[in-house]
Amino acid sequence: MNRVELSAGAVIAYVSAGPEDGTSVILVHGASQHHGIWRNQIHDLAAVGYRVHALDLPGHGSSEPARLEPGDRAPEYTVSDYAALVLEFGSVVADAPFLLVGHSMSGGVVLNAALDEQERLLGVVVVDGTSFGRAYSDDFLDTVKLNVAGWLEVNYRSLCARAAGPDRIQAAVAPLLDTAESTMWNDLLAFSGLDLRPRLGTLTLPVAFICGELDWSVTVEMAEKTRALCVAAPTELRVIPGVGHFPQEEAPELLGIQLRELLEWALAGSTSSASTSTGGSQA
């Protein structure tokens, strides 16, 4: 693992792979996960020439845990905070505009980053992610705080398609089991407070969505709603059939195909000065 200290003392751990002169792609894991969820995609994208960086957000993986306690009502890191750190991380590892890929909650992180500094990006890909979260009630939070780790483990297991089988489901859940409860709680609050919808109309860079057909939490419909709000951006939406919320582990081969195609699509769009039309397809 590499490490870099960013502003406010946040130490980001990350792995890099691929040719140093390749176009940089930064992979951002979702809530209560770490870079390991991208283990298949890191090598897949590096093999086709991208310079891939997969980081651990603050509080995750090899980074320091969050400092708040289950039951607190304000996150230490919001989605906006994560986005700022991802952009700062990008300035360290990439000396040219780069591509951002975010999963689940970090679909919001990469969209937030694009909204803040889209001129620094070549495009974003949102994997089973959304621009808006669920506003969790006090009653919901009072219940979940009693066993946030158990609740999230069940949540993640249940978000995988059963057909993925126990080994792939276990691989999808594994990063969660490495995560501190304080970080789990932080991310529940961060996701609950996410709502980028009023700003999406300002995006002009390529924005792509990949969704597992059977993801019942961050649904295809939610991605379609976000896509529809990106009125000034070229957009694409792909649906992977028979897959749930964690295509990285449930169907790495299918995700790899879609990811490579959409990164190429984003690169083509970002270099076309007239590329402002919306369109796309559902596979």
Place this chain on the structure above:
Amino acid sequence: MHFDIRAGRVRSGTDWPAETIIGVRGSADAWTPILDGLPGGLHRAWREKRLDFVGQRAALMDGYVVLYELGERVVELSGAPQ
């Protein structure tokens, strides 16, 4: 219908104990899609309020992983397509 867990056995029934530690109940219409293999199983039922989870909240959370896995086995036994 509800699950009634006694002496390590799981059965369904319509009678409802006066003192319930963990209970999951709902109409036949609510249970049918879950037993038919609705993605997300009992956890989705909790999140989407398709079924009533009753009893002691702390006990429910303590046993939440077991309860979910129990639901998955019930789905398997019901022969739902996976």
